[in-house]
Amino acid sequence: MQFRSKYLRVFTILSLSFLGVTAQLPAAVVIRVPAEQPTIQAAISAALNGDTVQVAPGTYVERLNFLGKPIRVISEQGPQVTIIDGGYGGPVVTFASGESLQSVLSGFTVRNGSASFSAALRGGGIRIEYSSPTVTGNTITNNSAVDGGGGISSSFGSPLIQGNTITSNSQTIGFSGGVGGGGIAIVGSSSAQVLNNNISNNSWNSSSGGGVSLFAAGTPKFQNNSITNNSAYSQGGGFYIVNQSDAAIIQNLIIGNSAAVGGGVYWSVPYGARGPFLVNNTISGNNGPQGSGVFADGFDAQAELVNNIVMAAAGQTAILCGNFDSSVPIFQTNDVVSPSGAPYGGICASQTGLNGDISADPLFANPNNGDYHLQTGSPAIDSGSSGQAPQTDFDAVPRPLDGNGDGVPDVDMGAYEAPALDRTPPxxxxxxxxxxxxxxxxxxxxxxxxxxxxxxxxxxxxxxxxxxxxxxxxxxxxxxxxxxxxxxxxxxxxxxxxxxxxxxxxxxxxxxxxxxx
Ligand SMILES: [Ca+2]
Ligand SMILES: [Ca+2]
Ligand SMILES: [Ca+2]
CATH class of the missing domain: 2.60.40.10 (Immunoglobulins)
Structure with a gap:
């Protein structure tokens, strides 16, 4: 098969020459593993720009390096049956040669990686350095790192990380500290896009960032991710956001994460930075003795919370503001509520009744079973503001809908838009x-x-x-x-x-x- 493919490639070059095209663009070919190359890395090494490496079901004990090539490495039948096992010998997949979004890894389980050796201390599963690849549709699990990004790390790159399950990654046993991020670490000024991923059950047991660490991360965007049951020892069970990280955190479910400070989200904004925008997130049931949902600190007068539902664990404060300086973030049309604690604490005064902020049970459909849609009659329905709200909700339902049946469609708070409520006869x-x-x-x-x-x-x-x-x-x-x-x-x-x-x-x-x- 590959012989014939090469023949086609030559034929195409000749055709282009005949037509007077100066650039000789070889036709892309598909290289099958293991039919045509014995290992995935052998196929990558043989591939030319634009080629596809297509991998049959199986477990491949190897570690990959894309070598800067704009190629697609895909599985035939998905991550359940196509496994790349790093054997704890280093990061499983490395992008460190300036790869662009045209370098694609899709459809694998990436497991048993370890960024625990001096050249590579971040990104046990997938290590991205000064590169911006596309990582989509993978399961990234049981990887570890010494410094940060047990599952994935991106340092000074702007990758697209979309539709992956990133679960049960952690810090390498025996090490402590680091930039953190059991699931993902984004380090260094860049514009990473992290969309529609399931980031769950990751941990950073010695310090901060159970699910995600944004460490001087520039302008990353996290949208429509489910970030659940991650844990950190000190700060940021779901998100740990420090140094210049002007992150857009849009319409994520941030549920059941835990840390001592900021169970759901922790930030400390340095002087001169804008800080994060949190828009239309549902943040609930996180365990943080100092801030169940959000702990906000630093020079965060430009940080914003808009259209979020922040519901504390029982007995905890939903949003706690630290006193590193006197800045407090901007609040608009949020539902901030604690069943048996204070909605706001620290240096943040209560916002309830100001700028459309409310404090009332959001009436989740069935939170014990992980269903955070809004029941009919929820006070979060049609109570948001439209300015920064996305056009569609977490389920890709168009916003806004008239969920309270008053004839006027308005945006809901939280990640889900309730269906239109029809109270008008025909x-x-x-x-x-x-x-x-x-x-x-x-x-x-x-x-x-x-x-x-x-x-x-x-x-x-x-x-x-x-x-x-x-x-x-x-x-x-x-x-x-x-x-x-x-x-x-x-x-x-x-x-x-x-x-x-x-x-x-x-x-x-x-x-x-x-x-x-
Ligand atoms: Ca609505
Ligand atoms: Ca309405
Ligand atoms: Ca009607």
Whole structure:
């Protein structure tokens, strides 16, 4: 197969030459592992720019280096059956030669890596240095590092990390301190994009950043991630954000993480930095004796919390503000609540009642089973502000929807937008054919068309009902929409009608009289 592929590549070069194209672009080929190359690394070494390395199911005990090549390394059948096992000999996959987003790793389990040797102390599973690859659809598990990023580290790179499960990664046993980040560490000014990942059960047992450490991380974006049950010894069970890290933390679920300070999120903003923006996150059930949901500190007068739900663990403070300096962040339209503690603590005064901030049980659907959608009637529904809210929610449902049925769609707080609540009945228009004469009489049979429409964004018309009295009579008839009624009796027939929408709203009955002579 590969022989033929090479033949095609030569053929394409000749074709381009024939056409007078000066750049000789070889056609991309697919290199199969193990059919054509015995190992994944052998295939990478053989690959040219634009090629795809396609890996059959199996366990491959090896460690990979992309060698700067813009190639795709993909599995045929996904991470469950395609495993790269680093054998604890170093990081499992390394991007350290200036790779771009065109270098892609997709569809593997990446496990048993160890960034525990002097040249590589961060990124046990995937180590990214001054490079910006695409890492998507992998399971990254049971890796460790000495300094930071047990699962993944990115130092001075802007990778796209999307749709991965990053779970059960940690600090290498026997070491302590470091920049932290059991799941992910982003270190050095860059613009990493971390989207739609499941980051769970990672730990950094000696210091900070159970799930994620943002350490002088520049302008990273974390959106639509589920960050759950991670733990750190000291600061930031979910997120640890320090030095210049002007992070956009948008619409994540930050649930069940733990640390001594800032169970969900910890930040300390240095002088001159903007600090993080937290928008539309659901932050609940995190364990932090000093700040269950958020511990905010440093020069964070420009840091913002907008449209978040921050619900403390019982007996803890939802948002605690440290006193390193006198700055406090900007709060707008959040629901900050503690079942048996204070919503706000430290140097942050209560924001309840200011700038749309509320403090009320958000009425999660079923938090004990991990369902943080909002029940109908939740005070977080239609209580957010639209400025920074994403266009779609955590489930990719468009925002905003009219979740409180007042006819006005507004953004909800938290990661989920509640469905539109329809409290408006439909309207029905009746049209008689043919029209009566000037005196109001018809000489022939009359057909009455009944057409119902629901309110814009409503639940839609369920059915029309009508009934005839007078010269021609029927009991109540249930009909689809539109309905057609034929009137043949001489004399006056009155047609009563009304429509019902799918939410059960009933139109007030109307009537029309038809006179046939
Ligand atoms: Ca809404
Ligand atoms: Ca509304
Ligand atoms: Ca309706």
């Amino acid at each position: 309207g029905t228009v009746a049209t008689a054919t043919p029209s009566p004469n000037a005196a109001g009489w018809n000489r022939t049979n009359v057909t009455l068309a009944l057409n119902a429409t629901d309110n814009p964004g409503g639940s839609g018309v369920q059915y029309i009902r009508y009934w005839l009295t007078g010269a021609q009579q029927t009991p109540v008839v249930i009909s689809g929409n539109p309905a057609s009624v034929l009137i043949t009796a001489e004399g006056t027939t009155t047609v009563g009608y009304s429509a019902i929408d799918n939410a059960g709203n009933i139109e007030l009955s109307k009537s029309l009289s038809v006179k046939i002579d």
